Amino acid sequence: MKFDWLIVGAGYSGCVLAERIANQLGQRVLILDQRDHIGGNAYDYYNEHGILVHKYGPHIFHTKSKKIWDYLSQFTEWRHYFHHVLGVVEGKKVPIPFNLNSLYALFPPRYAEKLEEQLLEHFGFGVKVPILKLRESASGDLEFLANYIYENVFLRYTTKQWQLKPEELDRGVTGRVPVYISRDNRYFQDPYQAMPKYGYTEMFRQMLAHPNIKILLQTDYREVINDIKFNRMVYTGPIDTFFDYMYGELPYRSLRFQFDTLDQEHYQEVGTVNYPNEYDITRITEQKYLSGQTSPKTTLVMEYPQAYVPGKNDPYYPIPREENRDRYDLYLKEVEKLNGTVIFAGRLAEYKYYDMDQAALRALSLFEKEVAQ
Numbered sequence: 001m002k003f004d005w006l007i008v009g010a011g012y013s014g015c016v017l018a019e020r021i022a023n024q025l026g027q028r029v030l031i032l033d034q035r036d037h038i039g040g041n042a043y044d045y046y047n048e049h050g051i052l053v054h055k056y057g058p059h060i061f062h063t064k065s066k067k068i069w070d071y072l073s074q075f076t077e078w079r080h081y082f083h084h085v086l087g088v089v090e091g092k093k094v095p096i097p098f099n100l101n102s103l104y105a106l107f108p109p110r111y112a113e114k115l116e117e118q119l120l121e122h123f124g125f126g127v128k129v130p131i132l133k134l135r136e137s138a139s140g141d142l143e144f145l146a147n148y149i150y151e152n153v154f155l156r157y158t159t160k161q162w163q164l165k166p167e168e169l170d171r172g173v174t175g176r177v178p179v180y181i182s183r184d185n186r187y188f189q190d191p192y193q194a195m196p197k198y199g200y201t202e203m204f205r206q207m208l209a210h211p212n213i214k215i216l217l218q219t220d221y222r223e224v225i226n227d228i229k230f231n232r233m234v235y236t237g238p239i240d241t242f243f244d245y246m247y248g249e250l251p252y253r254s255l256r257f258q259f260d261t262l263d264q265e266h267y268q269e270v271g272t273v274n275y276p277n278e279y280d281i282t283r284i285t286e287q288k289y290l291s292g293q294t295s296p297k298t299t300l301v302m303e304y305p306q307a308y309v310p311g312k313n314d315p316y317y318p319i320p321r322e323e324n325r326d327r328y329d330l331y332l333k334e335v336e337k338l339n340g341t342v343i344f345a346g347r348l349a350e351y352k353y354y355d356m357d358q359a360a361l362r363a364l365s366l367f368e369k370e371v372a373q
C-alpha cells in the first residue's frame, strides 16, 4: 500500500494534519503512534469506576482563537466549563492566579486595602502582571507583596516542576499565571473555554474517521519506516530523537501521575488545588469537575515532576530557556536540509510549550503553508 503521507504521532498536531490532508486534499495518510491509543497527551478514557480521566494529566481546553474553536467544533460538542484553581499558601486555599481575592484572603483587611490601592495606582484594574515584572517594578509595600507572592506561590512550585528558579526560565513560563488585579477567580479568561462533551479521545476519533486515513498503533516509526511507501512525512515526536541526538539531548521535563479513587462524592472545592510549598507534588486535580459527571466516587490525579529519561518515561514539557533554544536551533538547521520532505510539528518536534489550541493552530497553519500550497 502506498501513502501520500506518513504521520508520526497521533496527538493534536498529527490528528489535525491527518484530518486536513484527507478531507481537504483527498490524499492518503498513514498515522501511527508508539502508544496503544490516539490523542497523544490529551488522551482520556473511562476508568474502572466510570470516571473520565486524563491519562497524561489534566487537560482543560481554552482559546482566544475563533478559528480553532470553529475547527474543533466540527468534531465535538462542548460542555462549557470554567477551570478554577486554588493554591495552598500558609495553610489557606487562595485563588490562583493570585488576584485581589487572594490578597484579602491572606492579609488583614486594612493592609489588603492599602496593597489593593497601590496595585490599582501602579498598574490599574484588570491588568495582568507577571510575577517577575511585579518584582522588578515594585517598591515599598508592593515590593513586600511581590516578594511574598514570589516566595509563596512561585519559587517552590517552579523548583519542583522544572528544577529551576523562575528567573532561570523564559519569563513566559511564570507569565502564564500572572498576578491578576481583578476579582475574576477563573484560571483562564479566554472567550472559548470548554471540555469536549464526550472526551478528547472521541473528538480525535471523529477527526480520523475518514476512509483515506489508516491508523497504526503500538508502532515506533523507526521499526516500519523501511517497509512503508510514502511521499512525505509529518513528525511530531522529540526532534533530538529524530536526528539521533547529533547535537546532544534536548532537555524535557516529565511527570509521574498517581491516580486515586475515593469513596466520597467530592474531595476538594475546585478542579485543581496547587501545593506550591508542601509535598513533592505540584497539584491535585479532581477529574469529575472537568467531566461534569456525578458519581458517589471521585478520582484524583496527583502530579510528581520528574527528570525525563529517554526510554524510561515520557517527555511532556520542553524547558524554555536560552541555552536549550540554541541547541534546538542547531536541529532546526538540519530540518532545513530536508527541503520540506519532513514537516516537524508540535510541542516535542518544535520544542515549544504549546497549549492544545496552539498546537492545533500551528498544525492548521503548517497545512496551509507547507502542505496545501
Ligand code: FAD
Binding pocket: 008, 009, 010, 011, 012, 013, 014, 032, 033, 034, 035, 039, 040, 041, 042, 056, 057, 058, 059, 060, 061, 062, 219, 220, 221, 222, 236, 237, 238, 255, 316, 317, 345, 346, 347, 348, 354, 355, 356, 357, 359
Ligand atoms: P503529543 O500529544 O505529545 O503527541 C505526540 C505523539 O507522538 C505522542 O502520542 C507520542 O507517543 C508520539 N510519538 C513520539 N515519538 C514517536 C515515535 N518514534 N514513533 C511513533 N510515535 C511517536 N494544553 C492545554 O491547552 N490545556 C491544558 O490544560 C493542558 N494541560 C497539560 C497538562 C500536562 C501534564 C501536559 C504534559 C500537557 C498539557 N497541555 C495542555 C498541553 C497539551 O498536552 C499539548 O499542547 C498537546 O498534547 C500537544 O500535542 P502534540 O501532538 O504536539 O504532542
Ligand code: UDP
Binding pocket: 087, 096, 153, 154, 155, 157, 158, 161, 173, 174, 175, 176, 177, 274, 276
Ligand atoms: N506556577 C507556579 N505556581 C503556581 C502555578 C504556576 O509557580 O501555583 C508556575 C510554574 O513554573 C508553572 C508555570 O507557572 O510551571 C505555568 O503554570 P501552568 O499552570 O500554566 O502549567 P501547566 O498547566 O502547563 O503545567
